[in-house]
Amino acid sequence: MSAPILSIHDLKVEFGTRQGVVKAVDGVSLNVYRGEVLGLVGESGSGKSVTGLSILGLIDPPGRIASGSIKLEGTELIGLPEDELRRLRGERMAMIFQDPMTTLNPVLRIDTQMIETIRAHENVSERAARSRAEEALKRVGIPSPAERLLTYPHQLSGGMRQRVAIAIALLMSPALLVADEPTTALDVTIQSQIIAEVQQLCSETGTALIWITHDLAVVAGLADRIAVMYAGRIVEEGDVDPVLDHPRHPYTYGLLGSAPSNNRRGEKLAQIPGMTPSLANLPSGCAFAPRCAFAQGDCSTAPPTLTHDGSRAWRCFHPVPDREDVR
């Protein structure tokens, strides 16, 4: 296989808070290849967004990258000067968020924002930039793009705004797009349209995609590979089929078991007891141990290391027996 577009090694990100140091990301390693879709899943607070923001160099105090390496197309991003990072953002990597207004400027017309983005990276005429912008809106499924270019973000529906944010993110055909729950606030039919468009555009340009979500069903339909996060660590990673059909980590197994669609109607849902731990004082061993049905004494002594098996890996001392079916 060729070299990965993105390679993260042992990334640690911390936040200084009144409750102590929060290890939001605690030793994450990931590779993403050209044209690949990686689903990054986990419940709220597990460190998905912080991982995404770290890649783009968008961690602000009180947060800091404590250690590790993030390479984009071979270039180390950690420690890169801000102007270099800014150039790479937009040209080689981009991010979209749950709230498109994170990236859209409410007081600027869409055309101004798009033309500025293009001309910040390329020496082209205003007219050429405008027609590129119009073309980009059309490609994300925006009807009458020439008229939409003349509107302000608040004049558009939530779904249309997210499409504009995606069009801007993909203007320069980046090598990597990080999508942080971009459809979570949208209705299923709009979610479906937007996923279809991102899917299509990324496959046309070979852009690698990291799709962050709490929704396993979205990832099932979209991703090639999946990484499951719990309390700042990736606890299981691999091709979608084995991970979702025969999860080895008890947390993945529990999550799949508690999804209504994986249960028979009216029957009790399998549930994971307790709740997600506070990251400020994690148990010393496996962070999932207090909620885990498979846990034994050694689980709370040291954090489990990674076990590899073919195209997948998990971090657990007592994994779910191989071939155990979720349903």
Place this chain on the structure above:
Amino acid sequence: MTALIEIESVSKRFVKRVDLAGKIANMLGAHNREQIVRAVDDVTLTIRQGEVLGLVGESGCGKSTLGRMVAGIMQTSAGRILYEGRAREDGVASTQVADALAVQMIFQDPMASLNPRMRIEDIIGEAPVVHGLVDAAGKRDYVAGMMRKVGLDPSVMGRFPHQFSGGQRARIGIARALAVKPKVLVCDEAVAALDVSIQAQVLNLFMDLRAEMNLTYLFVSHDLSVIRHIADRVAVMYLGRIVETADTDALFEAPAHPYTRALLDEVPRIDMRKKRFAVLKGEVPSPLNPPSGCHFHPRCPRMEEICKTGRPPLLAVGPGHEAACLFPQTGGALPEPMSQ
């Protein structure tokens, strides 16, 4: 099963006034007028004793508005809602209070609906004391009993809402509703804000309570997999109208209305890999200016000229199965979802 709640030709209209920007534009010669939103448009629906009726549809279709009217916390603009055959206004005083308490609402965001300055003991115990279900001396025991019922440890009743997790706050909201001994719970997106593992806990709780307390539910959700799991019967809403009702299995296995079909096609499923997304084109039109005739006609693959004229009535397409469509799909099961 007998009807517990009858929703009879109920409508709700909101007046959308001209906002400041619109007023300024008017001074410059624009013609912005007051507009009417028909949030709920002549809905007739029955909730049967002991059932879980699921109400689904995309945001803005009127689910919350209908739910609020059923719970009696919002007036209807037209039509009426009967509880055990009585309209709220025509009972004698004593049945009026009992009828009002009989239907309780549970909201999506427990934090927004729990007074941050009240202790859990008072949040849960206030209403039953006011309504004389328990005297002040018995309040603590009563609250402790309610807390146990929803899986909370009674020793924390002296704490405030912010000291609890999202899942615990959802349980507090449920205990508060149960404390006045309701017969019906209207749950409006009650698990939407919760993580999957916590959502499973709360859905299980709803099912336990149903069996234990003989409750009837109107379960409002945009999440079809939650509805499929918990509901006995489902009503699908689109732009203020009910477009299909059926038993849950019939609705999911053989949807008759083209909108229901499209909606089901779009729901991501864990067992579906490399799905082809986006079958349905376009967005839900503005409720300020809904399409003529069948509201779904501009997006509908089965549309004919006649669909643009009258409102299609809800007609039987199978036993206990009704759809508001001139060309419903009948007899056929849902085709296998398309894969790439």
